[in-house]
Amino acid sequence: MTKGPDKALVVLSGGQDSTTCLYWAIDRFGRANVSSITFDYGQKHRIELECARNVAAAAGVPNACLPIDTFAALGGDALTDTSIPVSDEADEETELPVTFVAGRNLIFLTFAAAYAYRHDVRHLVTGVAQTDYSGYPDCRKETMAALQEAITLGMDREFTIHTPLMHRSKKETVELAVQLGALEMLALTHTCYNGRRPPCGDCQACRLRARGFAEAGVRDPLLDIR
Amino acid sequence: MTKGPDKALVVLSGGQDSTTCLYWAIDRFGRANVSSITFDYGQKHRIELECARNVAAAAGVPNACLPIDTFAALGGDALTDTSIPVSDEADEETELPVTFVAGRNLIFLTFAAAYAYRHDVRHLVTGVAQTDYSGYPDCRKETMAALQEAITLGMDREFTIHTPLMHRSKKETVELAVQLGALEMLALTHTCYNGRRPPCGDCQACRLRARGFAEAGVRDPLLDIR
Numbered sequence: 420m421t422k423g424p425d426k427a428l429v430v431l432s433g434g435q436d437s438t439t440c441l442y443w444a445i446d447r448f449g450r451a452n453v454s455s456i457t458f459d460y461g462q463k464h465r466i467e468l469e470c471a472r473n474v475a476a477a478a479g480v481p482n483a484c485l486p487i488d489t490f491a492a493l494g495g496d497a498l499t500d501t502s503i504p505v506s507d508e509a510d511e512e513t514e515l516p517v518t519f520v521a522g523r524n525l526i527f528l529t530f531a532a533a534y535a536y537r538h539d540v541r542h543l544v545t546g547v548a549q550t551d552y553s554g555y556p557d558c559r560k561e562t563m564a565a566l567q568e569a570i571t572l573g574m575d576r577e578f579t580i581h582t583p584l585m586h587r588s589k590k591e592t593v594e595l596a597v598q599l600g601a602l603e604m605l606a607l608t609h610t611c612y613n614g615r616r617p618p619c620g621d622c623q624a625c626r627l628r629a630r631g632f633a634e635a636g637v638r639d640p641l642l643d644i645r
Numbered sequence: 646m647t648k649g650p651d652k653a654l655v656v657l658s659g660g661q662d663s664t665t666c667l668y669w670a671i672d673r674f675g676r677a678n679v680s681s682i683t684f685d686y687g688q689k690h691r692i693e694l695e696c697a698r699n700v701a702a703a704a705g706v707p708n709a710c711l712p713i714d715t716f717a718a719l720g721g722d723a724l725t726d727t728s729i730p731v732s733d734e735a736d737e738e739t740e741l742p743v744t745f746v747a748g749r750n751l752i753f754l755t756f757a758a759a760y761a762y763r764h765d766v767r768h769l770v771t772g773v774a775q776t777d778y779s780g781y782p783d784c785r786k787e788t789m790a791a792l793q794e795a796i797t798l799g800m801d802r803e804f805t806i807h808t809p810l811m812h813r814s815k816k817e818t819v820e821l822a823v824q825l826g827a828l829e830m831l832a833l834t835h836t837c838y839n840g841r842r843p844p845c846g847d848c849q850a851c852r853l854r855a856r857g858f859a860e861a862g863v864r865d866p867l868l869d870i871r
Binding site for chain 1 (some may be wrong): 755762782783795
Protein backbone atom coordinates (compact mmCIF):
# COMPACT_ATOMS: atom_id res chain seq x y z
CA MET A 420 0.00 0.00 0.00
CA THR A 421 1.10 3.53 -0.72
CA LYS A 422 1.18 5.91 2.19
CA GLY A 423 -1.93 8.09 2.29
CA PRO A 424 -2.03 11.82 3.03
CA ASP A 425 -1.72 12.98 6.63
CA LYS A 426 -5.32 12.82 7.71
CA ALA A 427 -6.49 12.88 11.30
CA LEU A 428 -9.54 11.58 13.14
CA VAL A 429 -10.45 13.24 16.44
CA VAL A 430 -12.39 11.36 19.10
CA LEU A 431 -14.92 14.08 19.95
CA SER A 432 -17.01 13.72 23.09
CA GLY A 433 -18.52 17.17 22.97
CA GLY A 434 -16.51 18.23 26.03
CA GLN A 435 -13.94 20.95 26.55
CA ASP A 436 -10.89 18.73 26.12
CA SER A 437 -11.82 16.94 22.91
CA THR A 438 -13.04 20.23 21.42
CA THR A 439 -9.68 21.78 22.14
CA CYS A 440 -8.06 18.74 20.54
CA LEU A 441 -10.21 19.21 17.44
CA TYR A 442 -8.76 22.69 17.03
CA TRP A 443 -5.28 21.37 17.72
CA ALA A 444 -5.79 18.87 14.89
CA ILE A 445 -7.15 21.53 12.51
CA ASP A 446 -4.12 23.66 13.30
CA ARG A 447 -1.71 20.80 12.70
CA PHE A 448 -3.27 18.85 9.82
CA GLY A 449 -5.46 21.47 8.11
CA ARG A 450 -9.25 21.61 8.28
CA ALA A 451 -9.72 19.61 5.07
CA ASN A 452 -7.75 16.68 6.52
CA VAL A 453 -9.59 16.46 9.83
CA SER A 454 -12.72 14.53 10.69
CA SER A 455 -14.28 13.58 14.00
CA ILE A 456 -15.95 10.56 15.52
CA THR A 457 -18.35 10.41 18.44
CA PHE A 458 -19.64 7.35 20.29
CA ASP A 459 -23.18 6.86 21.40
CA TYR A 460 -22.44 4.35 24.15
CA GLY A 461 -25.64 4.81 26.11
CA GLN A 462 -24.41 7.75 28.15
CA LYS A 463 -27.12 9.13 30.43
CA HIS A 464 -26.48 12.65 29.19
CA ARG A 465 -27.57 12.62 25.57
CA ILE A 466 -26.66 16.29 25.40
CA GLU A 467 -23.04 15.20 24.86
CA LEU A 468 -23.90 13.86 21.41
CA GLU A 469 -25.64 17.07 20.46
CA CYS A 470 -22.66 19.11 21.68
CA ALA A 471 -20.27 16.99 19.61
CA ARG A 472 -22.42 17.50 16.53
CA ASN A 473 -22.63 21.24 17.13
CA VAL A 474 -18.89 21.60 17.74
CA ALA A 475 -18.01 19.67 14.58
CA ALA A 476 -20.50 21.66 12.51
CA ALA A 477 -19.20 24.97 13.87
CA ALA A 478 -15.61 23.85 13.20
CA GLY A 479 -16.50 22.77 9.66
CA VAL A 480 -15.39 19.13 9.96
CA PRO A 481 -17.39 15.94 9.41
CA ASN A 482 -18.71 14.09 12.45
CA ALA A 483 -19.55 10.39 12.40
CA CYS A 484 -21.52 9.00 15.31
CA LEU A 485 -21.11 5.27 15.98
CA PRO A 486 -23.30 3.31 18.37
CA ILE A 487 -21.80 1.05 21.07
CA ASP A 488 -24.48 -0.86 22.94
CA THR A 489 -22.00 -3.01 24.85
CA PHE A 490 -21.21 -0.81 27.86
CA ALA A 491 -24.85 -0.59 28.87
CA ALA A 492 -25.05 -4.39 28.63
CA LEU A 493 -21.93 -4.66 30.80
CA GLY A 494 -23.46 -2.31 33.39
CA GLY A 495 -22.00 -1.22 36.67
CA ASP A 496 -20.71 2.32 36.14
CA ALA A 497 -22.27 5.64 37.01
CA LEU A 498 -22.05 7.12 33.51
CA THR A 499 -24.26 4.51 31.85
CA ASP A 500 -26.04 2.71 34.68
CA THR A 501 -29.04 4.75 35.80
CA SER A 502 -29.16 2.88 39.13
CA ILE A 503 -25.78 4.34 40.22
CA PRO A 504 -25.73 8.04 41.11
CA VAL A 505 -22.84 10.05 39.68
CA SER A 506 -20.60 11.12 42.54
CA ASP A 507 -16.97 11.77 43.36
CA GLU A 508 -16.78 8.64 45.46
CA ALA A 509 -14.54 5.72 44.68
CA ASP A 510 -15.88 2.21 44.29
CA GLU A 511 -15.06 0.39 47.55
CA GLU A 512 -13.81 -2.70 45.83
CA THR A 513 -11.70 -1.26 43.01
CA GLU A 514 -10.76 2.09 44.56
CA LEU A 515 -11.47 3.67 41.17
CA PRO A 516 -14.03 6.46 40.72
CA VAL A 517 -17.60 5.19 40.17
CA THR A 518 -17.54 7.13 36.90
CA PHE A 519 -14.78 4.79 35.59
CA VAL A 520 -16.09 2.81 32.63
CA ALA A 521 -13.57 -0.02 32.41
CA GLY A 522 -11.91 -0.03 29.03
CA ARG A 523 -13.84 2.92 27.66
CA ASN A 524 -10.95 4.82 26.11
CA LEU A 525 -9.38 1.59 24.84
CA ILE A 526 -12.62 0.72 23.07
CA PHE A 527 -13.18 4.23 21.72
CA LEU A 528 -9.71 4.40 20.22
CA THR A 529 -9.85 0.88 18.81
CA PHE A 530 -13.16 1.59 17.09
CA ALA A 531 -11.78 4.96 15.95
CA ALA A 532 -8.86 3.04 14.44
CA ALA A 533 -11.25 0.61 12.73
CA TYR A 534 -13.10 3.60 11.26
CA ALA A 535 -9.83 5.28 10.31
CA TYR A 536 -8.67 2.04 8.70
CA ARG A 537 -11.58 2.23 6.26
CA HIS A 538 -10.94 5.89 5.49
CA ASP A 539 -7.17 5.80 5.02
CA VAL A 540 -6.55 7.87 8.15
CA ARG A 541 -3.46 7.16 10.22
CA HIS A 542 -3.55 9.82 12.90
CA LEU A 543 -5.91 9.51 15.86
CA VAL A 544 -6.34 12.37 18.30
CA THR A 545 -7.76 12.04 21.82
CA GLY A 546 -8.18 14.45 24.70
CA VAL A 547 -7.04 12.10 27.45
CA ALA A 548 -4.75 13.70 30.01
CA GLN A 549 -2.54 12.24 32.70
CA THR A 550 -2.63 15.49 34.65
CA ASP A 551 -5.97 15.97 36.42
CA TYR A 552 -6.90 12.54 35.14
CA SER A 553 -9.35 11.88 37.98
CA GLY A 554 -7.98 8.41 38.60
CA TYR A 555 -8.73 6.93 35.19
CA PRO A 556 -5.92 4.50 34.31
CA ASP A 557 -6.89 4.42 30.63
CA CYS A 558 -5.83 8.07 30.28
CA ARG A 559 -2.16 7.41 31.01
CA LYS A 560 0.64 7.88 28.52
CA GLU A 561 1.80 4.28 28.97
CA THR A 562 -1.69 2.96 28.24
CA MET A 563 -1.89 5.00 25.05
CA ALA A 564 1.56 3.82 23.96
CA ALA A 565 0.61 0.17 24.45
CA LEU A 566 -2.69 0.71 22.67
CA GLN A 567 -0.99 2.40 19.73
CA GLU A 568 1.15 -0.67 19.34
CA ALA A 569 -1.84 -3.02 19.65
CA ILE A 570 -3.88 -1.26 16.95
CA THR A 571 -0.86 -0.82 14.68
CA LEU A 572 -0.04 -4.52 14.88
CA GLY A 573 -3.66 -5.66 14.97
CA MET A 574 -4.67 -3.81 11.80
CA ASP A 575 -1.30 -3.89 10.10
CA ARG A 576 -1.38 -0.14 9.63
CA GLU A 577 0.93 2.47 11.13
CA PHE A 578 -1.32 4.43 13.48
CA THR A 579 -0.22 7.34 15.64
CA ILE A 580 -2.27 8.27 18.69
CA HIS A 581 -1.86 11.96 19.46
CA THR A 582 -2.60 13.15 22.98
CA PRO A 583 -2.01 16.90 22.90
CA LEU A 584 -3.38 17.37 26.42
CA MET A 585 -1.51 14.47 28.05
CA HIS A 586 0.76 16.59 30.22
CA ARG A 587 -1.29 19.77 30.32
CA SER A 588 -3.14 20.90 33.41
CA LYS A 589 -6.69 22.20 33.01
CA LYS A 590 -5.23 25.70 33.17
CA GLU A 591 -2.84 24.91 30.31
CA THR A 592 -5.67 23.34 28.31
CA VAL A 593 -7.63 26.58 28.58
CA GLU A 594 -4.53 28.49 27.50
CA LEU A 595 -4.15 26.17 24.51
CA ALA A 596 -7.76 26.78 23.47
CA VAL A 597 -7.13 30.53 23.65
CA GLN A 598 -3.94 30.20 21.63
CA LEU A 599 -5.75 28.13 18.95
CA GLY A 600 -8.61 30.65 18.70
CA ALA A 601 -11.02 28.03 20.02
CA LEU A 602 -12.14 29.77 23.20
CA GLU A 603 -15.56 30.86 21.95
CA MET A 604 -16.23 27.29 20.75
CA LEU A 605 -16.09 26.11 24.34
CA ALA A 606 -19.53 27.67 24.82
CA LEU A 607 -20.83 24.77 22.70
CA THR A 608 -19.29 22.08 24.90
CA HIS A 609 -20.57 20.03 27.77
CA THR A 610 -18.70 18.97 30.90
CA CYS A 611 -21.15 18.58 33.80
CA TYR A 612 -21.58 15.08 35.30
CA ASN A 613 -25.17 16.07 36.09
CA GLY A 614 -25.93 16.77 32.45
CA ARG A 615 -26.67 20.48 32.88
CA ARG A 616 -26.06 23.31 30.42
CA PRO A 617 -25.40 25.87 31.88
CA PRO A 618 -23.33 23.65 34.20
CA CYS A 619 -24.32 22.69 37.75
CA GLY A 620 -21.01 24.02 39.08
CA ASP A 621 -20.98 21.48 41.90
CA CYS A 622 -19.86 18.15 40.43
CA GLN A 623 -16.22 17.15 40.16
CA ALA A 624 -16.17 17.77 36.39
CA CYS A 625 -17.62 21.26 36.76
CA ARG A 626 -15.24 22.11 39.56
CA LEU A 627 -12.20 20.92 37.59
CA ARG A 628 -13.32 22.97 34.60
CA ALA A 629 -13.99 26.08 36.67
CA ARG A 630 -10.62 25.83 38.38
CA GLY A 631 -8.85 25.60 35.00
CA PHE A 632 -10.49 28.76 33.71
CA ALA A 633 -9.89 30.56 37.00
CA GLU A 634 -6.20 29.68 37.02
CA ALA A 635 -5.86 30.74 33.38
CA GLY A 636 -7.59 34.03 34.21
CA VAL A 637 -10.11 33.50 31.41
CA ARG A 638 -13.90 33.61 31.62
CA ASP A 639 -15.57 30.35 30.56
CA PRO A 640 -17.95 31.27 27.67
CA LEU A 641 -20.16 28.36 28.76
CA LEU A 642 -21.22 30.41 31.79
CA ASP A 643 -22.76 33.01 29.51
CA ILE A 644 -25.11 30.76 27.55
CA ARG A 645 -28.80 31.00 28.28
CA MET B 646 -6.84 -5.04 46.30
CA THR B 647 -6.20 -8.61 47.27
CA LYS B 648 -5.42 -10.99 44.47
CA GLY B 649 -8.49 -13.00 43.47
CA PRO B 650 -8.60 -16.71 42.73
CA ASP B 651 -7.33 -17.95 39.37
CA LYS B 652 -10.46 -17.62 37.30
CA ALA B 653 -10.55 -17.64 33.52
CA LEU B 654 -12.86 -16.19 30.89
CA VAL B 655 -12.88 -17.83 27.46
CA VAL B 656 -13.89 -15.87 24.37
CA LEU B 657 -16.19 -18.45 22.81
CA SER B 658 -17.28 -18.01 19.21
CA GLY B 659 -18.93 -21.39 18.86
CA GLY B 660 -16.20 -22.56 16.50
CA GLN B 661 -13.72 -25.40 16.69
CA ASP B 662 -10.80 -23.35 18.01
CA SER B 663 -12.53 -21.51 20.83
CA THR B 664 -14.30 -24.70 21.89
CA THR B 665 -10.94 -26.44 22.15
CA CYS B 666 -9.69 -23.46 24.18
CA LEU B 667 -12.67 -23.81 26.52
CA TYR B 668 -11.58 -27.35 27.30
CA TRP B 669 -7.99 -26.21 27.65
CA ALA B 670 -9.16 -23.68 30.24
CA ILE B 671 -11.27 -26.24 32.09
CA ASP B 672 -8.25 -28.54 32.19
CA ARG B 673 -5.99 -25.80 33.49
CA PHE B 674 -8.21 -23.75 35.82
CA GLY B 675 -10.92 -26.24 36.80
CA ARG B 676 -14.49 -26.18 35.54
CA ALA B 677 -15.77 -24.14 38.51
CA ASN B 678 -13.33 -21.33 37.70
CA VAL B 679 -14.12 -21.04 34.02
CA SER B 680 -16.78 -18.95 32.30
CA SER B 681 -17.27 -17.95 28.69
CA ILE B 682 -18.26 -14.85 26.77
CA THR B 683 -19.72 -14.59 23.30
CA PHE B 684 -20.27 -11.50 21.19
CA ASP B 685 -23.33 -10.84 19.12
CA TYR B 686 -21.69 -8.39 16.72
CA GLY B 687 -24.20 -8.68 13.92
CA GLN B 688 -22.61 -11.70 12.29
CA LYS B 689 -24.62 -12.94 9.33
CA HIS B 690 -24.54 -16.48 10.67
CA ARG B 691 -26.61 -16.38 13.82
CA ILE B 692 -25.98 -20.09 14.20
CA GLU B 693 -22.60 -19.19 15.77
CA LEU B 694 -24.35 -17.77 18.84
CA GLU B 695 -26.46 -20.89 19.22
CA CYS B 696 -23.36 -23.10 18.90
CA ALA B 697 -21.55 -21.09 21.57
CA ARG B 698 -24.52 -21.45 23.91
CA ASN B 699 -24.75 -25.18 23.24
CA VAL B 700 -21.02 -25.75 23.72
CA ALA B 701 -20.98 -23.86 27.02
CA ALA B 702 -24.06 -25.70 28.28
CA ALA B 703 -22.59 -29.06 27.32
CA ALA B 704 -19.29 -28.14 28.99
CA GLY B 705 -21.10 -26.98 32.12
CA VAL B 706 -19.77 -23.41 32.19
CA PRO B 707 -21.68 -20.11 32.18
CA ASN B 708 -21.96 -18.21 28.91
CA ALA B 709 -22.60 -14.48 28.74
CA CYS B 710 -23.58 -13.00 25.40
CA LEU B 711 -22.81 -9.31 24.92
CA PRO B 712 -24.11 -7.24 22.00
CA ILE B 713 -21.79 -5.09 19.88
CA ASP B 714 -23.71 -3.07 17.33
CA THR B 715 -20.69 -1.05 16.21
CA PHE B 716 -19.17 -3.32 13.55
CA ALA B 717 -22.39 -3.37 11.54
CA ALA B 718 -22.46 0.45 11.74
CA LEU B 719 -18.84 0.55 10.55
CA GLY B 720 -19.67 -1.74 7.64
CA GLY B 721 -17.38 -2.92 4.91
CA ASP B 722 -16.49 -6.52 5.75
CA ALA B 723 -17.91 -9.76 4.45
CA LEU B 724 -18.78 -11.22 7.86
CA THR B 725 -21.25 -8.49 8.84
CA ASP B 726 -22.03 -6.61 5.62
CA THR B 727 -24.69 -8.51 3.67
CA SER B 728 -23.75 -6.65 0.47
CA ILE B 729 -20.29 -8.29 0.37
CA PRO B 730 -20.19 -11.99 -0.50
CA VAL B 731 -17.94 -14.15 1.68
CA SER B 732 -15.03 -15.35 -0.44
CA ASP B 733 -11.37 -16.20 -0.18
CA GLU B 734 -10.40 -13.11 -2.10
CA ALA B 735 -8.34 -10.32 -0.69
CA ASP B 736 -9.54 -6.74 -0.67
CA GLU B 737 -7.72 -5.00 -3.54
CA GLU B 738 -6.87 -1.96 -1.54
CA THR B 739 -5.73 -3.48 1.76
CA GLU B 740 -4.54 -6.88 0.53
CA LEU B 741 -6.27 -8.41 3.57
CA PRO B 742 -9.02 -11.04 3.24
CA VAL B 743 -12.52 -9.59 2.75
CA THR B 744 -13.50 -11.49 5.89
CA PHE B 745 -11.12 -9.30 7.93
CA VAL B 746 -13.11 -7.23 10.42
CA ALA B 747 -10.62 -4.53 11.37
CA GLY B 748 -9.99 -4.59 15.08
CA ARG B 749 -12.40 -7.43 15.83
CA ASN B 750 -10.17 -9.46 18.12
CA LEU B 751 -8.86 -6.31 19.80
CA ILE B 752 -12.42 -5.25 20.58
CA PHE B 753 -13.53 -8.72 21.69
CA LEU B 754 -10.64 -9.06 24.12
CA THR B 755 -11.00 -5.54 25.45
CA PHE B 756 -14.70 -6.06 26.15
CA ALA B 757 -13.87 -9.48 27.61
CA ALA B 758 -11.41 -7.70 29.90
CA ALA B 759 -14.06 -5.14 30.88
CA TYR B 760 -16.41 -8.02 31.75
CA ALA B 761 -13.63 -9.87 33.57
CA TYR B 762 -12.81 -6.68 35.47
CA ARG B 763 -16.29 -6.69 36.98
CA HIS B 764 -16.11 -10.38 37.87
CA ASP B 765 -12.64 -10.49 39.40
CA VAL B 766 -11.25 -12.61 36.57
CA ARG B 767 -7.66 -12.07 35.47
CA HIS B 768 -7.12 -14.75 32.85
CA LEU B 769 -8.51 -14.32 29.35
CA VAL B 770 -8.38 -17.17 26.86
CA THR B 771 -8.70 -16.79 23.10
CA GLY B 772 -8.40 -19.20 20.19
CA VAL B 773 -6.39 -16.94 17.90
CA ALA B 774 -3.55 -18.66 16.09
CA GLN B 775 -0.62 -17.33 14.17
CA THR B 776 -0.29 -20.58 12.25
CA ASP B 777 -3.00 -20.91 9.59
CA TYR B 778 -4.08 -17.45 10.58
CA SER B 779 -5.57 -16.67 7.18
CA GLY B 780 -3.90 -13.30 6.99
CA TYR B 781 -5.53 -11.73 10.06
CA PRO B 782 -2.96 -9.45 11.70
CA ASP B 783 -4.96 -9.29 14.94
CA CYS B 784 -4.21 -12.99 15.57
CA ARG B 785 -0.48 -12.53 15.92
CA LYS B 786 1.48 -13.12 19.10
CA GLU B 787 2.90 -9.58 19.03
CA THR B 788 -0.59 -8.09 18.74
CA MET B 789 -1.79 -10.09 21.73
CA ALA B 790 1.26 -9.10 23.77
CA ALA B 791 0.67 -5.40 23.06
CA LEU B 792 -3.04 -5.75 23.81
CA GLN B 793 -2.33 -7.51 27.11
CA GLU B 794 -0.22 -4.55 28.11
CA ALA B 795 -2.87 -2.05 26.98
CA ILE B 796 -5.70 -3.68 28.96
CA THR B 797 -3.49 -4.27 32.00
CA LEU B 798 -2.45 -0.61 32.08
CA GLY B 799 -5.83 0.71 30.96
CA MET B 800 -7.80 -1.06 33.70
CA ASP B 801 -5.05 -1.13 36.31
CA ARG B 802 -5.46 -4.88 36.71
CA GLU B 803 -2.96 -7.61 35.90
CA PHE B 804 -4.54 -9.46 32.99
CA THR B 805 -3.01 -12.44 31.22
CA ILE B 806 -4.16 -13.29 27.69
CA HIS B 807 -3.73 -17.00 27.05
CA THR B 808 -3.49 -18.17 23.44
CA PRO B 809 -3.15 -21.95 23.66
CA LEU B 810 -3.46 -22.37 19.89
CA MET B 811 -1.05 -19.59 18.89
CA HIS B 812 1.64 -21.83 17.46
CA ARG B 813 -0.46 -24.90 16.73
CA SER B 814 -1.41 -25.95 13.23
CA LYS B 815 -4.99 -27.06 12.60
CA LYS B 816 -3.72 -30.63 12.83
CA GLU B 817 -2.22 -29.96 16.25
CA THR B 818 -5.42 -28.23 17.37
CA VAL B 819 -7.39 -31.36 16.52
CA GLU B 820 -4.83 -33.42 18.44
CA LEU B 821 -5.19 -31.11 21.43
CA ALA B 822 -8.99 -31.54 21.39
CA VAL B 823 -8.53 -35.31 21.37
CA GLN B 824 -6.04 -35.13 24.22
CA LEU B 825 -8.44 -32.95 26.28
CA GLY B 826 -11.36 -35.31 25.68
CA ALA B 827 -13.17 -32.60 23.74
CA LEU B 828 -13.40 -34.28 20.35
CA GLU B 829 -17.09 -35.18 20.56
CA MET B 830 -17.90 -31.59 21.55
CA LEU B 831 -16.67 -30.42 18.16
CA ALA B 832 -19.91 -31.82 16.71
CA LEU B 833 -21.61 -28.85 18.39
CA THR B 834 -19.36 -26.26 16.75
CA HIS B 835 -19.66 -24.14 13.65
CA THR B 836 -16.93 -23.21 11.21
CA CYS B 837 -18.42 -22.70 7.74
CA TYR B 838 -18.23 -19.19 6.20
CA ASN B 839 -21.48 -19.99 4.42
CA GLY B 840 -23.29 -20.65 7.68
CA ARG B 841 -24.05 -24.32 7.02
CA ARG B 842 -24.31 -27.17 9.53
CA PRO B 843 -23.40 -29.78 8.27
CA PRO B 844 -20.65 -27.67 6.68
CA CYS B 845 -20.52 -26.66 3.00
CA GLY B 846 -17.04 -28.17 2.66
CA ASP B 847 -16.08 -25.64 0.00
CA CYS B 848 -15.27 -22.37 1.75
CA GLN B 849 -11.82 -21.56 3.07
CA ALA B 850 -12.88 -22.16 6.68
CA CYS B 851 -14.34 -25.59 5.89
CA ARG B 852 -11.28 -26.57 3.87
CA LEU B 853 -8.89 -25.52 6.64
CA ARG B 854 -10.92 -27.49 9.18
CA ALA B 855 -11.13 -30.59 6.97
CA ARG B 856 -7.39 -30.51 6.30
CA GLY B 857 -6.66 -30.36 10.03
CA PHE B 858 -8.77 -33.42 10.77
CA ALA B 859 -7.35 -35.28 7.77
CA GLU B 860 -3.77 -34.56 8.83
CA ALA B 861 -4.53 -35.65 12.40
CA GLY B 862 -6.11 -38.83 11.07
CA VAL B 863 -9.30 -38.16 13.03
CA ARG B 864 -12.88 -38.06 11.74
CA ASP B 865 -14.62 -34.74 12.32
CA PRO B 866 -17.76 -35.50 14.37
CA LEU B 867 -19.41 -32.49 12.73
CA LEU B 868 -19.67 -34.49 9.51
CA ASP B 869 -21.94 -37.02 11.24
CA ILE B 870 -24.63 -34.63 12.46
CA ARG B 871 -27.98 -34.66 10.70
